[in-house]
Structures are given as structure tokens and as C-alpha cells.
Amino acid sequence: MRINIIFLTMALSLLFGEVRANDRVEQWKIFELPFHLKVKGNPFDDVTVKATFINGADTVNVKGFYDGDDVYRVRFMPHKTGLWKYRISFDGINRKEKKGSFVCVTASADNHGLVRVDSTNFVYADGSRYIPVGTTCYAWVHQPSELRRQTLETLGKSCFNKLRMCVFPKSYDWNRNEPEIYPFKGSVGQWDFSQLTPEYFRNIEQCISSLDSLGIEADIIVFHPYDRWGFSSIGLADRDRYMQYLISRLGAYKNVWWSMANEYDFMEAYTVDDWKHHLEFFAENDPYNHLRSIHNGVKLYDHNDSNVTHVSIQAPDTDNAGNICREYGKPVIYDECRYEGNIPWIWGTLSAEEMVQKFWNGFLAGGFVGHGEVLLSDGSVAPEKSDEVLWWSKGGILKGESPQRIGFLKEILEKSPKDIKPVKEITGWQNYPTLGSDNKWFLIYTGRDIHCQMVLELPDDTDYKIALIDTWNMKITPVEGTFRGRSLVPIAERPYMAIIVTAVNS
Secondary structure, eight states, rough: OHHHHHHHHHHHHOOOOOOHGEEETTTSSOOEEEOOOOOOOOOOOOOOOOEEEEEEEEEEEEEEEOOTTEEEEEEEEESSEEEEEEEEESSSOOOOOOEEEEEOOOOOOOOOOEEEEEEEEEEEEESOOOOOOOEEEEEEEGGGHHHHHHHHHHHTSSSEEEEEESSSSOOTTTBOOOOOSSSSSOOOOOOEEEEEEEEHHHHHHHHHHHHTTOOOOEEEEEESSOOSSSTSOOOOHHHHHHHHHHHHHTTTTTTTTOOOOSGGGOOTOOOHHHHHHHHHHHHHTEEEEEOOOOEEEEEEEOOOOOTTSSEEEEEEEGGGHHHHHHSSSSSSEEEEEEEESSSSSSSOBBBHHHHHHHHHHHHHHTTEEEEEEOOSSSSSOOGGOOOOOOOOHHHOOOOOHHHHHHHHHHHHHHHHHHEEOOOOOOOOGOOOOOEETTTEEEEEEEEOOOSEEEEOOOOSSSSSEEEEETTTTEEEOOOSBBBBBEEEOOOOSSEEEEEEEEETTO
């Protein structure tokens, strides 16, 4: 196959210009072109670099971005293999149009492309299954390099495949340090929002790339209210410039998701119409149609908005995920269901057992759940006197006991049939959260309840094997014999148990 591509490249080069060896790019990776342009005015406004990429019937238009030191860059993520021809035009400067081409080769085995919505679930662009098991590190990209390295090392050993993170720095308890650089030129009260700081965004893109190498989706939070610098009340024209810069600079990374806000309803400077505009802006200007969400504090956004791809929610009742899925017909992620922690705030006081229970309840109700951790080492330090690194804000290391158990659930779900969905009939009046697949596979969770035995209403025309799952101790124990119809199943007398039921011939 590789030889054929080389021959194809040589032949097509006669028609479309020379294609060098380094002009071959893997599907869903990044093709990049730099341009040195001397601009006298504002390089973010006075020059626009536009690119059109064509492969057969597919045409994709992208905009370049200014990267400092008189350098503009065009980034493009090819979704289709074969020859891509391109032309680059320059508005606002006397520069001839540039034409060229490159070959997109088949994705490698661990490159599945962008994540897309599939009804109330998610799937990679190549059709592979994606089960989001996320965590939150709001301000990790704004910490010193050694702490960023430690965060990536921790993530590489964890079960998490999605990370929520802010573009702007955050001002909050246990996060009072200044970032090393700022997103705009100027200083507090005197920002020039028309002049972005390329090195600031260069750091963010490097972090996104590092996450991608670990197979982790970067859920990029575009705005947030926890601000002492003035970044939460930017005017409309400056917001549009900033949002376009994010799209042009970061959009070519396949693992990017766009979250319009963390707790949009706490941002007093912006109205509901502003949030509709932000969502519409990304929908219209992102050539790759990355996933888009908007996260709430108290008031849930109207997710009937067609520009919202999935529901990102803050609420503790993860067992209600199925109702929200049915209301909006979109995937539901409880990105914030409270955190495993021991801080004075109520949202950061979950025990590890409670955190794990929220995952089981949410996933078996048909939704998805995100993790967070705010564990202080001694559990008694006042926030204004502490410089301790907490995972939810700065990253670092995970101290809690829930991530390993969450990973255990993830492994079970990854081995489950692809067409699982919530069912009710099998547990009868007990009504425990249950996932099922075509009467061939069931997963039931009993939560805090303690049983010595349990009645299951299994189909009476199939024999089933049953195994007990100790979700805390992460053990799966087969039950002797086979079962069909109404069955009395023995259960260990402890909380947080689950039952997995599998048809004998499946």
C-alpha cells in the first residue's frame, strides 16, 4: 500500500507540482504551512490568511493565524486519504496566491480521529467506540513546566480519556498564583484585547498535543467566571477575534472539544443571546465541527439549541441521566457531579465510595460521568493559607481512591456489547439501574443496598451465566450454575455490588 501511495504521489506531482517526502500527512493529523509576512499594523486584524483544501468532491476552508515574529501559519487536519490540493490567499498584504498539494495517508492503528456524537453515545471518526471517562484540571496549563510534566505523567497512568481545562487562567481558592504569561498584551485594567500573545497559546497547544499522544480528549473551556484580570467581560468584537484565533490555532488538533463556558450562568457580563452567539460562531467557523457544549452552574442551558452537540451538566443526581438523554436526544455527561475531597466547600466532600457510586449510577442510567478531586493532604488547611496543589485546579498527582475503581468500571464497559442501553424489566419492582443488550447481556448495580439474595426476571427462553461484581474491591466472582426466567441470585452482603448476566451462547 505504501509503494502505491509513493507511485501515486510521483504521478500526481507532474500535474499539481512537486510533492516532497515530507508532504505526506497521516489522516486526522496536522498539515502545516508557515509564512513570513512583514505587517506594519495589527497582525491579528490587518492581514488575513485564507486556505482552501480540495480532495475530490471535498472542500475545506480554513483561516491562518499569527504566531509572532512575523510568522503566520495555516493548519489543516485532513479527514480523507489521497491527494489534497490547496491554494493560499493573503488579504491586506501584497503577496501572490500560493498553490500546492500533499498526500494524506491512512491513519495508524492508534489514531481513531475525532470524536463524534452517535445518537446518545459517542464514537470515533473511524467507527471505533469511545466511552468518555473524564476528569477536571482547570488550570493545569498555567502552572510551571515541572508541574505540567507531573500532570501528564499522572494522566498517562490513569483511566481518564478526557480532560476539562480552561484557556484563561483561574482565580479561586487553592489557585491564587499568577500565570507565567497572559493571553493578551498589556496589564490588568489596560489589556489590549486586539493583541493576543502567541506564546501563551503555544503553551496550550503543546499541552493539547501531549494529551493527544496519551489518547486523551481536551475539553477546552473557552470562558469562565473565576477571574481577577478582566477576561470574563470582553466586548463582542474582541471575543470574536479570540474565538477565531482558538479555532484557527487549535482546531486542527483532532482531540479538541469546545466547551463555551464553565458555569455560564455565573458570568454576569454575558446574556443568553451572547451564549447563543458563541455556540453559533464555533458551529459556523470551525471547519472540523468539533463537539460543542456549555456547562452550567445552577441553571441548565436549553440544550435544544441545535449548535449544542451534547449535554455537559453540573448536578449531583447522576441517576437522572436517562431522563435528560430522553428530553434532549443527545449524550449527557455529568462533567461535574461534585468531587472526591475533604475541603470546606460542600461540592468537594465526596468520599471515594460516593464518587464511584455516582459513576455507576450515571453510566448505567445511560449517561456519562466526570471525575474531580480536591484532596488536601492533612484535610485542615484554610484555603487562603494554602499553596497546596489540588488536582481539580492545578493537576499534579492523584491522591484519591476513586480513579482506580472508575477504571475498573471503564474496563467492564469496554468489554460490553456496543449496543447497550438502559433497561428496567430485568430487576422488576426493585428498579435498579441496568444496562442491557438484546437479552444477551445485562449489567445491574445495587448501590448502597445490601442483599443476601436478589430476584431477577430473566427471559425464560435463554440460559444465562451470572457473576457478582464487588465494585469497590474490584473483584468479579462467577456464580455456580446457569439461570433462566425468574431467578434467585445470591449476593455478598455488602454495599456497592453489581451483577453481570451473560447469555450462555452469546
